[in-house]
Amino acid sequence: MMSFDILASALSVVMQPAVLIAIFFGAVYGLFIGALPGLTATMSTALLVPITFYMDPLPAIALIVSSTAMAISAGDIPGTLLRIPGTPASAAYTDESFQMTVHGKASQALSLGFFFSAMGGLIGATVLLVTGPLLARVSLNFSSFEFFWLAVLGLLTCALVSGSNMARGFVSLMFGLLIATVGLDVTTGAPRFTFGQLELMGGVSFIPVMIGMFAFSEILRGFTTSKTGEQSMPNIGKIVPFKGIGGLLRKYPFSAIRGAALGTSVGALPGVGGDLAAWIAYGMSRRFSKTPEKYGTGHPEGLIEATSSNNAGLSSAWIPALVFGIPGDAVTAIAVGVLFMKGVAPGPRLFVENPTMPTAIIMTFFVSNLLLFPLGYVAIKIARHVLSIPRSVIVPIILICCFLGSYAVNNTLYGVWIMLIAGVVGYLMERNGFPIAPVILGLVLGPVLERNFIMSMQITNGNLLGFFERPIACGLGLLICAIFLFSVIKSVRRWLSGDAERRRKALIENAKDVAQTRSGDA
Amino acid sequence: MSPQFKRIVRTSVAAMALCTIAGSAFAAWPERAVTIIVPWSAGGGTDATARMVAADLQEHFGQPFNVVNRTGGGGLVGHAAIANAKPDGYTLGVITIESTMYESQGLPGVTPKDYDFIGRYNADAIGINVSTKSSYGSAKDLIDAVKANPGKITASGANRGGLSHLAWAGLLNTLDIAPDASVWVASDGSAPAMQQIAAGAIDVVSTSPAEARSLVEAGEVKTLALISGERSELFPDIPSTDEIFGIKWSPMPFRGLAGPDGMPKDVIEALSGALKGITEDAKFKDFMKSRGFSVAYQDADTFKATVMADYEGLGKTMKAVGLAK
Numbered sequence: 001m002m003s004f005d006i007l008a009s010a011l012s013v014v015m016q017p018a019v020l021i022a023i024f025f026g027a028v029y030g031l032f033i034g035a036l037p038g039l040t041a042t043m044s045t046a047l048l049v050p051i052t053f054y055m056d057p058l059p060a061i062a063l064i065v066s067s068t069a070m071a072i073s074a075g076d077i078p079g080t081l082l083r084i085p086g087t088p089a090s091a092a093y094t095d096e097s098f099q100m101t102v103h104g105k106a107s108q109a110l111s112l113g114f115f116f117s118a119m120g121g122l123i124g125a126t127v128l129l130v131t132g133p134l135l136a137r138v139s140l141n142f143s144s145f146e147f148f149w150l151a152v153l154g155l156l157t158c159a160l161v162s163g164s165n166m167a168r169g170f171v172s173l174m175f176g177l178l179i180a181t182v183g184l185d186v187t188t189g190a191p192r193f194t195f196g197q198l199e200l201m202g203g204v205s206f207i208p209v210m211i212g213m214f215a216f217s218e219i220l221r222g223f224t225t226s227k228t229g230e231q232s233m234p235n236i237g238k239i240v241p242f243k244g245i246g247g248l249l250r251k252y253p254f255s256a257i258r259g260a261a262l263g264t265s266v267g268a269l270p271g272v273g274g275d276l277a278a279w280i281a282y283g284m285s286r287r288f289s290k291t292p293e294k295y296g297t298g299h300p301e302g303l304i305e306a307t308s309s310n311n312a313g314l315s316s317a318w319i320p321a322l323v324f325g326i327p328g329d330a331v332t333a334i335a336v337g338v339l340f341m342k343g344v345a346p347g348p349r350l351f352v353e354n355p356t357m358p359t360a361i362i363m364t365f366f367v368s369n370l371l372l373f374p375l376g377y378v379a380i381k382i383a384r385h386v387l388s389i390p391r392s393v394i395v396p397i398i399l400i401c402c403f404l405g406s407y408a409v410n411n412t413l414y415g416v417w418i419m420l421i422a423g424v425v426g427y428l429m430e431r432n433g434f435p436i437a438p439v440i441l442g443l444v445l446g447p448v449l450e451r452n453f454i455m456s457m458q459i460t461n462g463n464l465l466g467f468f469e470r471p472i473a474c475g476l477g478l479l480i481c482a483i484f485l486f487s488v489i490k491s492v493r494r495w496l497s498g499d500a501e502r503r504r505k506a507l508i509e510n511a512k513d514v515a516q517t518r519s520g521d522a
Numbered sequence: 523m524s525p526q527f528k529r530i531v532r533t534s535v536a537a538m539a540l541c542t543i544a545g546s547a548f549a550a551w552p553e554r555a556v557t558i559i560v561p562w563s564a565g566g567g568t569d570a571t572a573r574m575v576a577a578d579l580q581e582h583f584g585q586p587f588n589v590v591n592r593t594g595g596g597g598l599v600g601h602a603a604i605a606n607a608k609p610d611g612y613t614l615g616v617i618t619i620e621s622t623m624y625e626s627q628g629l630p631g632v633t634p635k636d637y638d639f640i641g642r643y644n645a646d647a648i649g650i651n652v653s654t655k656s657s658y659g660s661a662k663d664l665i666d667a668v669k670a671n672p673g674k675i676t677a678s679g680a681n682r683g684g685l686s687h688l689a690w691a692g693l694l695n696t697l698d699i700a701p702d703a704s705v706w707v708a709s710d711g712s713a714p715a716m717q718q719i720a721a722g723a724i725d726v727v728s729t730s731p732a733e734a735r736s737l738v739e740a741g742e743v744k745t746l747a748l749i750s751g752e753r754s755e756l757f758p759d760i761p762s763t764d765e766i767f768g769i770k771w772s773p774m775p776f777r778g779l780a781g782p783d784g785m786p787k788d789v790i791e792a793l794s795g796a797l798k799g800i801t802e803d804a805k806f807k808d809f810m811k812s813r814g815f816s817v818a819y820q821d822a823d824t825f826k827a828t829v830m831a832d833y834e835g836l837g838k839t840m841k842a843v844g845l846a847k
Contacts, residue, residue, distance in 0.1 A: 046591070049573065140742070143723035144714075184595045186681045187708040189627050198602050198631050202594015324720070325736025326713055333563070333713075337570045340813045347736040410599075411590045451710055458707040459676050459723055470723075 010359035022059035023066040027371045030067035034074030037084040037215050037401045041071040045331045057342035066368035076113035084215040089310040091440045092278040099298030114376030115245045120308025121369030123260035124315040136323035139268045144455035149476035151449040157283030158438045168434045176442020199414040206443040208406035208419040213436045216423025259305035260312040267313025281309035315365045551789045555586040559615035561600020563593045572616040578800040605636035609782040611789035619775045622833040626840045628847030634829045638785045641797040642778035642820040647750030648689045651727045651734045661747035672703040677726035678715040682708040683845045689749045689773045690728040691843040696771040701843035732814030794822045
């Protein structure tokens with residue numbers, strides 16, 4: 001599809017000093033934003049917009065591309081070291097990577113985060129280079145019916161990411177979905193759970209909730225578990241960046257590829273994006289793993305799959321945006337705006353009239369992902385110092401980041417209040433054994449699920465069979481029903497054979513272990 | 523402390539005090555950064571144009587004009603934030619036609635009466651878009667199909683009661699067709715609706731030609747007509763519904779600068795004048811054209827009259843088509 005000429009000319013455009021400098025600065029900037037808890041890739045992009053006014057089209061886009069790729073990878077750092085996800089995309093596997101740190105494997109967790117992020121990104125970019133416009137055509141066949149099923153698939157992963165207690169995970173998920181209904185309902189514009197408060201009409205954004213539930217509740221937990229306030233941080237172990245990656249690559253050769261493939265396909269669907277890809281990848285990895293019982297205890301397998309999927313999804317989100325002008329997420333929405341402003345109109349004509357441009361954009365993904373290796377090396381080296389900082393210094397810094405991040409969502413104190421309340425709720429939930437990751441999943445997927453369900457119902461006039469009438473929807477629907485039935489039958493059979501009792505005991509033991517290590521008593 | 527130093531301190535304190543008094547008496551607005559609230563998300567059309575206007579205002583007045591997105595509730599949160607700001611000229615906002623509709627929708631918080639108007643810089647009619655795979659060759663075909671098969675044709679483009687919906691339902695109403703003869707599929711803005719039409723799940727999307735442009739160029743979607751009284755300068759080949767059907771129905775979405783009620787008169791005048799200059803600037807015109815937006819300046823009084831006319835007219839139509847609460 002891509003001729004050699006176009007590749008060569010695109011490469012020469014990307015290799016211009018202005019573009020390379022933009023990529024480098026974007027990457028460094030993204031590294032900071034991603035590593036600070038509560039500041040997201042979307043926010044980093046929005047802040048870049050005024051700067052892009054003064055730049056040529058390609059450097060402007062390169063700046064955005066590299067900063068988001070880096071931010072989403074660097075989001076794993078605070079997640080791994082402090083159990084505070086830097087971006088929503090890393091919320092799916094934060095518990096897992098933090099457990100690795102608890103077990104003294106921080107170096108390995110950070111290294112594999114960067115390494116497999118870069119791998120996923122590179123695989124994703126390669127796929128795009130070859131199949132870009134084709135993939136976009138396929139993604140255009142997805143309507144609300146298909147999106148509904150994808151959202152359901154995302155919700156099913158809740159059972160897999162909620163750790164030892166599925167029932168409590170389900171409760172958390174429902175809680176997240178409930179919060180997602182707050183605000184003006186999109187169908188009729190009717191206010192729901194707003195109590196006459198203007199701010200609540202805008203709904204509850206998942207960013208302050210995520211910051212609160214992970215970061216602020218972690219601070220609360222720190223205060224209640226340590227008597228002196230000078231409690232020691234987990235032992236870091238020896239920090240040797242990228243050590244032992246080869247072994248992981250040999251041990252789990254398919255995880256990275258499967259994660260990247262999933263990320264690329266889910267990311268290309270407008271409006272679903274890389275965040276969801278990380279959740280599904282993590283759940284899928286657990287489903288197909290030979291050792292699913294190790295998940296949640298600091299096991300690298302799921303991490304590899306999830307972290308490669310969100311970087312792969314990031315690049316493919318640009319395809320529907322570039323080919324049809326339909327942005328897949330907030331970042332590409334901003335990028336489409338920047339392109340228009342630069343007189344580059346996204347659309348299929350862009351690929352015909354000026355194929356160098358889209359090819360060059362995809363190539364900047366290559367360069368940015370390659371940059372992950374050296375910058376990741378430096379970041380891991382620096383990150384070790386984070387853990388050696390005394391808690392009395394790091395807690396106020398985290399607190400400031402929490403306030404900044406939640407304020408910046410909509411530039412109001414409302415976000416800060418949401419963060420504080422979510423923090424207390426999250427703390428109480430964890431205390432009582434309710435996992436918090438499913439709340440975030442519910443909040444992210446709630447609107448997607450609801451909107452697409454309502455849209456579909458309005459189209460079919462309330463006929464539920466409509467979800468099986470379109471070929472792709474029908475396939476997805478049958479697959480999901482099969483997964484659901486299969487899980488139900490399996491658990492019923494287990495219950496009948498008495499296996500459930502044994503398993504439950506093992507899980508409770510496991511949960512106790514995890515709870516102990518988490519509160520720092522171990 | 524040496525006497526000389528004392529004297530210096532004394533004079534400078536006196537000078538500073540003098541400056542402050544002079545400053546408050548003949549306040550040369552703007553003395554500090556101005557905030558522009560945008561009620562819609564970053565990256566959208568309103569945001570992009572607001573940032574461009576802000577950059578030009580900054581150049582004109584020599585003080586930073588910072589764009590702040592305050593989103594949610596179909597623009598209600600941001601529109602209310604503009605209206606409730608301190609009317610000192612340091613918090614302004616970009617308002618859109620939705621601000622005239624909240625009251626009729628039964629949403630408390632803001633009406634156009636809560637604003638001081640500065641000027642309009644853009645207005646673009648809403649287009650009727652259908653899939654190229656459909657059999658509708660013209661707006662007449664489509665309307666005939668709606669008439670012949672009530673409840674069969676699905677349309678989308680915004681939430682229920684949003685302007686896209688009102689434009690479409692109002693058009694049907696003006697043509698003496700029941701507004702619910704075409705099913706409205708509520709969507710969160712035009713992007714998901716465009717995705718739906720490309721996937722073949724719905725029949726019609728009513729949205730601005732700028733937002734449909736990429737898919738039109740891709741050959742997936744065609745724009746049949748503009749729901750408007752006149753053709754657009756930027757898309758001269760697209761007929762208007764008024765000329766096709768011989769009716770009068772022109773809901774014109776606008777973007778303009780406004781501030782909270784009670785701002786100083788001279789500030790409004792200065793801003794309105796600056797905005798006029800910006801809209802006549804070639805660079806700004808090129809930018810707007812590249813995004814498919816028309817430049818349509820109106821001064822403070824004309825803008826106010828336009829908004830108030832919409833406030834009244836749209837409210838009436840919303841009642842007629844059953845969208846008012």
